Amino acid sequence: MQVLETPRHDRYGTVVAGAGPAGILAALHAATSGRVLLVDSSGLPRDKSCGGMLHHHTVRTLERYDRIPPGIVLDPRTVHFRYNDWDRRITKTTTLEFLNVSRAGFDEWLTTLLPDTVDVVAPCELRDFRQSPSGVDITLKTRDGDVAVSSDVLVGADGARSQVRRVLEVPSTATYVTLQDFCTVQESVAPVFDCIYMRDIGDQYAYSYVVPKGPTAIVGSVYYPKTKHPWEKQDLTLDILRERMPGLGPSVKREAAAALYLRSPDDVVCGRGRVLLAGEAGGFMSPTSGEGISYAVNTGRLAGEAIGAGDAAGALSRYAAAVEPVRRNIARKFRWLPFMESRAGKYVAGFMPEKLVSKVTEGL
Numbered sequence: 001m002q003v004l005e006t007p008r009h010d011r012y013g014t015v016v017a018g019a020g021p022a023g024i025l026a027a028l029h030a031a032t033s034g035r036v037l038l039v040d041s042s043g044l045p046r047d048k049s050c051g052g053m054l055h056h057h058t059v060r061t062l063e064r065y066d067r068i069p070p071g072i073v074l075d076p077r078t079v080h081f082r083y084n085d086w087d088r089r090i091t092k093t094t095t096l097e098f099l100n101v102s103r104a105g106f107d108e109w110l111t112t113l114l115p116d117t118v119d120v121v122a123p124c125e126l127r128d129f130r131q132s133p134s135g136v137d138i139t140l141k142t143r144d145g146d147v148a149v150s151s152d153v154l155v156g157a158d159g160a161r162s163q164v165r166r167v168l169e170v171p172s173t174a175t176y177v178t179l180q181d182f183c184t185v186q187e188s189v190a191p192v193f194d195c196i197y198m199r200d201i202g203d204q205y206a207y208s209y210v211v212p213k214g215p216t217a218i219v220g221s222v223y224y225p226k227t228k229h230p231w232e233k234q235d236l237t238l239d240i241l242r243e244r245m246p247g248l249g250p251s252v253k254r255e256a257a258a259a260l261y262l263r264s265p266d267d268v269v270c271g272r273g274r275v276l277l278a279g280e281a282g283g284f285m286s287p288t289s290g291e292g293i294s295y296a297v298n299t300g301r302l303a304g305e306a307i308g309a310g311d312a313a314g315a316l317s318r319y320a321a322a323v324e325p326v327r328r329n330i331a332r333k334f335r336w337l338p339f340m341e342s343r344a345g346k347y348v349a350g351f352m353p354e355k356l357v358s359k360v361t362e363g364l
Helices: 021-033 056-062 103-111 163-167 230-244 293-308 312-334 337-341 343-349 354-362
Strands: 011-017 036-039 073-085 090-101 118-121 125-132 135-142 145-156 174-185 192-197 205-213 216-223 248-261 275-277
Touching: 011 021, 021 036, 021 103, 021 118, 021 145, 021 293, 056 090, 056 293, 073 205, 073 343, 073 354, 090 103, 090 205, 090 354, 125 163, 145 163, 145 293, 145 312, 163 275, 174 205, 174 230, 205 230, 216 230, 216 248, 230 248, 275 293, 275 312, 293 312, 337 343
Parallel strands: 011 036, 011 145, 036 118, 073 192, 145 275
Antiparallel strands: 073 090, 125 135, 135 145, 174 216, 174 248, 192 205, 205 216
């Protein structure tokens, strides 16, 4: 795949903003109906701050395209989710299993699936657009300055702080603050996907996770919107974890990102007019677990298929019908959210047998 500095054409059948899993799958399927322009505001291959855990739904979906290359799968190959109440020293290992991959390698591999009819331009930022009965006129910011292109359909797959969603004037959701450290592994780290709850960090702290990744382990923490001094809180979190996890060595890299803070089913929006929203840009992720890759892959595929299935003017209605089961899935999870986030919910989880914790976790 060749990454261009500027679009080769001024008219495309589809323009996709965001070259993550949602955007790549949307571009792949939309290409069946014409030329596609895929843009991303960062350079490619991009470096996305993420735990890099592929749910079995994601793996099953991707098997229709190609085999996930062994080179992006890390040691240990798979990890089971483990609930870890740090203060009460209670752990519950579940049967929920994830494929453990390099997120950067995963995104780069997905781009190799794209056909030659997809032009990829990066870094390239979508700045603005205007819809008309015949299409969408788009302004892009490239290294050479602003460029105007037009398309029949626009797909916003540009993440939690989506510019496409903002220009559509769809209310944006608040975002969690997420910080992720890559720590050297000095001895060993439990071969699980540890989801850790502790009470010493403060009310702005949601949870942390620890995942071994070959010679390093990622230690991520999620903080509620408007958290003050999250970097200092992450330093404190690392100090606390290292007391009982001596295998966690020094941090060699720290990343910061934003993740959706979904509060209502109304936060999930398919799009408007000739603009479709996929992945986090549309609010598609689990409000209870924070898992988003499976939703990105699924909604990106459905958006691309809706575009490729017929006239561009009807793409949104076809997409909305296709993602309705996804919307219902997210709405169901909202019913669990208040209990999960409460101290009572975390306390009760410590008394549940592992089989029940596994069953509940599967549904989140």
